[in-house]
Amino acid sequence: MGYAITADDDGVEAALRRIAREEADGALKQVRAEGDLGPRVHEMRKTVKKLRGLLRLVRPVFADAAAENAVLRDAGRGLSALRDAAVQLSTAERLSASLPDDRREALLAPFRAAATHHDARAEAEMLPPFADAMMSLLGRAERWRLRREDWRALEPGLAATWTGARRAMKHARRNTDPEALHEWRKRVKDHWYQARLLRPIWPEMMDPHIKAADQLGELLGQVNDLAVFRERLESAGLGHALLSEAQDLATVRHAELMAEIVPLGRRLLAGRAEALTDRWGMWWRLRRAD
Known part of the structure; x- marks a missing residue:
């Protein structure tokens, strides 16, 4: 299924x-x-x-x-x-x-x-x-x-993950080091998987949310890939000029990604956990009733 x-x-x-x-x-x-x-x-x-x-x-x-x-x-x-x-x-x-x-x-x-x-x-x-x-x-x-069982089995975990994603976003916006961005990515991915698990409560409404969470997670993943790439560059045995050029390319790409990530994250993760769980919980109960 x-x-x-x-x-x-x-x-x-x-x-x-x-x-x-x-x-x-x-x-x-x-x-x-x-x-x-x-x-x-x-x-x-x-x-x-x-x-x-x-x-x-x-x-x-x-x-x-x-x-x-x-x-x-x-x-x-x-x-x-x-x-x-x-x-x-x-x-x-x-x-x-x-x-x-x-x-x-x-x-x-x-x-x-x-x-x-x-x-x-x-x-x-x-x-x-x-x-x-x-x-x-x-x-x-x-x-x-x-x-x-039922929604009582799902609400606490959904709320905890959403709150964790919001906290990680706030921390990453204050401190954009690779560790903070990687933590934000993990929490966004957790929420993305959970939204997919709950998609049947109302697919037409859940699909855009799932798509946005997926996009944010993928962009944050590319930022993490850049961080790993930069670490590997230092031990790749490249000449000074090529190393500097590669680092510059990574810096430019990082800035481009962050320009997409920040506004998308603010929109996706707007609102406290209670607002999300109340809305999705109502959809869950209405689906069960229908």
């Missing part, structure tokens, strides 16, 4: 278990599939994030949420080296598009080498532990229990 709590689910607890099963099964299929490893790892990491977003939605009423989140965090971390290398290469390719061919190739060389190195070793070292984590989660998910 997909990544959403639907009217066909026999309650929130049943939806929690079903979604966890479907996501873990999908991740295991990616592990066992053949072909290019990069897109498969990307899908596996998306599964981890979706499952963690699901857990955060019910965390206040789910006693095992912290333990399960720790398992998922560790499983995702095992895949990070491969994905990070691929993201750094993609970032370098975008930033260097306007450079002459010789300088572009010189800039891309160390990032291509890093991505190739991780591709060669990833399957043997990273995929089996990830598969074990998904298999064990499948067994435990059948015993997951929530302390509440």
Whole structure:
């Protein structure tokens, strides 16, 4: 039935278990599939994030949420080296598009080498532990229990995530260091996943909200990619002139991204949590009544 709590689910607890099963099964299929490893790892990491977003939605009423989140965090971390290398290469390719061919190739060389190195070793070292984590989660998910049901199971987690996203935005606007922006991105992504889970309460109204949250999360993700790229530049062995040019390109792109991020974030995250949960809670109850 997909990544959403639907009217066909026999309650929130049943939806929690079903979604966890479907996501873990999908991740295991990616592990066992053949072909290019990069897109498969990307899908596996998306599964981890979706499952963690699901857990955060019910965390206040789910006693095992912290333990399960720790398992998922560790499983995702095992895949990070491969994905990070691929993201750094993609970032370098975008930033260097306007450079002459010789300088572009010189800039891309160390990032291509890093991505190739991780591709060669990833399957043997990273995929089996990830598969074990998904298999064990499948067994435990059948015993997951929530302390509440219906909207009372969803409202506290939704409110906590929204409040966390607003606080992270305020902090990031005062202090635009990479850590603050990365924290804001994580909280926005959490809310995006939760909005997707609740989309069936009124799809026509939820879709624009989901789209805006997705856009904000992606823009903040590009800012985070730039921060990682800048760190990698320092050890890439580039000549002084090319290093300076690459840093300038990253600085310009960062400013462009922030010019989009700040107004979008202010609009999306306008209003306190009570306003959001009251509105969405009413839609939830009306959908159930209908």
